[in-house]
Amino acid sequence: MEAPNDSGINQEKWTTTYLFVLGFLLIQILAYAWISSYFS
Amino acid sequence: MNSTDWIVLLSTLGFIVGYGTWRTFRQHDLNSYLRGGQDANWATVGLSVMATQASAITFLSTPGQAFESGMGFLQFYFGLPLALVILSVTFIPMFYKLNVYTAYEYLEERFDLNTRLLTAFLFLVQRGLAAGITIYAPAIVLSTVLGWDLNTMNILIGALVIIYTVSGGTKAVSITQKWQMAVIMGGMFYAFYMLIDHLSPHVDFLQALHVAGVHGKMEVVNFEIDVNQRYTIWSGLTGGLFLALSYFGTDQSQVQRYISGSNIRQSRMGLMFNAILKIPMQFFILLTGVLVFVFYQYMERPIHFNEQVVETVMQSDLKEEGSDMIAKFNVLQSEKQALMESDLEANRAELQSIEKQQVALNEEFGELALQVEPDAETKDADYVFIRWILDNLPHGAIGLLLAVILSAAMSSTAGELNALATTTMNDFIRRLRKDRSEQKGDVFRSKMITVLWGVLAISFALSARLVDNLIELVNILGSLFYGTILGIFICAFYIKRVDHRSVLLAAVVAEASVLTLFFTSDIGFLWFNAIGCAIVVIFAHTMSFVRRSA
Numbered sequence: 129m130e131a132p133n134d135s136g137i138n139q140e141k142w143t144t145t146y147l148f149v150l151g152f153l154l155i156q157i158l159a160y161a162w163i164s165s166y167f168s
Numbered sequence: 169m170n171s172t173d174w175i176v177l178l179s180t181l182g183f184i185v186g187y188g189t190w191r192t193f194r195q196h197d198l199n200s201y202l203r204g205g206q207d208a209n210w211a212t213v214g215l216s217v218m219a220t221q222a223s224a225i226t227f228l229s230t231p232g233q234a235f236e237s238g239m240g241f242l243q244f245y246f247g248l249p250l251a252l253v254i255l256s257v258t259f260i261p262m263f264y265k266l267n268v269y270t271a272y273e274y275l276e277e278r279f280d281l282n283t284r285l286l287t288a289f290l291f292l293v294q295r296g297l298a299a300g301i302t303i304y305a306p307a308i309v310l311s312t313v314l315g316w317d318l319n320t321m322n323i324l325i326g327a328l329v330i331i332y333t334v335s336g337g338t339k340a341v342s343i344t345q346k347w348q349m350a351v352i353m354g355g356m357f358y359a360f361y362m363l364i365d366h367l368s369p370h371v372d373f374l375q376a377l378h379v380a381g382v383h384g385k386m387e388v389v390n391f392e393i394d395v396n397q398r399y400t401i402w403s404g405l406t407g408g409l410f411l412a413l414s415y416f417g418t419d420q421s422q423v424q425r426y427i428s429g430s431n432i433r434q435s436r437m438g439l440m441f442n443a444i445l446k447i448p449m450q451f452f453i454l455l456t457g458v459l460v461f462v463f464y465q466y467m468e469r470p471i472h473f474n475e476q477v478v479e480t481v482m483q484s485d486l487k488e489e490g491s492d493m494i495a496k497f498n499v500l501q502s503e504k505q506a507l508m509e510s511d512l513e514a515n516r517a518e519l520q521s522i523e524k525q526q527v528a529l530n531e532e533f534g535e536l537a538l539q540v541e542p543d544a545e546t547k548d549a550d551y552v553f554i555r556w557i558l559d560n561l562p563h564g565a566i567g568l569l570l571a572v573i574l575s576a577a578m579s580s581t582a583g584e585l586n587a588l589a590t591t592t593m594n595d596f597i598r599r600l601r602k603d604r605s606e607q608k609g610d611v612f613r614s615k616m617i618t619v620l621w622g623v624l625a626i627s628f629a630l631s632a633r634l635v636d637n638l639i640e641l642v643n644i645l646g647s648l649f650y651g652t653i654l655g656i657f658i659c660a661f662y663i664k665r666v667d668h669r670s671v672l673l674a675a676v677v678a679e680a681s682v683l684t685l686f687f688t689s690d691i692g693f694l695w696f697n698a699i700g701c702a703i704v705v706i707f708a709h710t711m712s713f714v715r716r717s718a
Contacts, residue, residue: 138433142436146256149253149443149444150253152249153249153443156447157246157389157401160388160389160451161388161389164387164389166381167380167386168386
């Protein structure tokens, strides 16, 4: 049996969701970095 | 604790157990019992995944960790959203396509039966032991602080979980976890509000964060590249990613939660719910611990938050030394309280110096207790938050916060017992008998297996005191197996050309190498996750290449 591919259902919509999740992670890291320096 | 607390505690737990049992006791087939009929929506999946991960120790120890070391622990979770996106793209569609009950079932489709059985066995050993600890860890803290009998606590937590997990299976676990998360978040928000309220005569919220900042507690992100520092953004993004991949992708107690979704979309949304909310939730819990720290800058602070440690020293021959230390500690606390009411920035160096001396006295006092009683519970971080709750919250609220801790213990234990029973039933009993189709009595057998795992978990929790530093032991055991399991799954999902003989041999070699290194070297146990995984992937890949070339 071969390794799987993504199911392909609504691929574009999911790509947007994943980009949103990763973007939110980046924003959080930047916010936490700001908190670290502001309250040091 | 008074009668109001008891009423709140017992009615909260009684409602959750009763509701979970009543709503789900009629399960006629294995699909309903082990996969909850696969009809859960994304909110149920998301909350269930979150509740399984959040054990009682999350709410007892995490605020204590922030009290001691600040917010840096948050970085440990930075790899989690990345892992959940990877799982959502690759693992979830495959689990649904093959219509599996367990993650290990997929390994037989991809490789062979032996690989499936080996991986399922490694899971049962590791998670079976961990289930005992999930019960024992809060029981030991609550019995120490409240004077309750430890064995009774172990049996009570275990028995309550067994009732609804056995009765309603996966659906009961998911339904109760929704309510447990509601109790947990409600209780934590209330505690947070009360902390700010208690601090308000001295400082407002922003000033409180500045006070924490003076002591370095607000350093959330550390960009330094230093392997000796446990929590940096780099270790969080790499180590945290691997750990989250293993935990969410290969641990049946989590896989079972998201494959109970009614379709791929609901499962993915449930995981994305966690990818978005998990870090803010941990931030909030850690911030609660930081506010407890600020609280004790203004108020009276005990030398040790575990009162039993203080009593142990004060009732021994070392009580004079102990009294001297307490006197010194209290003088430092008074000096600090006076400085806190004047200019914070001008007194920064002096405040830091006093805090350092107090931490040193706390440690010395713990060592005194260990001289008197080598088994004394001197890890103060576990006792900070519960001590604050008991000393500062009104009656009724204490009962609610105890319900939070016990709900967290029950939600993760239920997920574990349910997964252990499913793996035993599906990957061993059903798979190894002649007729693999569902037979009359399979639901009953699954229930009995759940009872058996529950009794085993309680027995392990009851004997846990006999083993030194047990939580570390279980973490070590986990690290010895997780790497190999993750390596097998990575080969299965991402390396097309690896065949079943290569991966099985690689898994055996990896496990043997990890165990040899464990007994013969000083390598820190967390590294075994990466070592085991790397050996499986490299060895399986090389073997497959050699076999194809030959």
